[in-house]
Amino acid sequence: MANLATGLTQCPECHEPLLVPVRARQVGPAEYALHFDLSQVREHVDTHVAGLATELPPAAQ
Numbered sequence: 001m002a003n004l005a006t007g008l009t010q011c012p013e014c015h016e017p018l019l020v021p022v023r024a025r026q027v028g029p030a031e032y033a034l035h036f037d038l039s040q041v042r043e044h045v046d047t048h049v050a051g052l053a054t055e056l057p058p059a060a061q
């Protein structure tokens with residue numbers, strides 16, 4: 001039996017709410033394996049990283 005839930009976290013840069021889909025898979029009688037899908041969070045944080053890189057002065061690179 002697989003369960004799907006959605007967690008919520010906050011971007012450390014702009015404090016925008018970000019969704020984290022969580023999948024719980026039963027792997028034993030009382031054991032569950034959790035999988036956090038952080039792809040949306042990574043994509044969002046990547047936009048900040050890209051912005052920071054372009055804001056750096058040439059001398060600092």
Ligand SMILES: [Zn+2]
Pocket residue numbers: 011012013014015016044045048
């Ligand atoms: Zn952000």
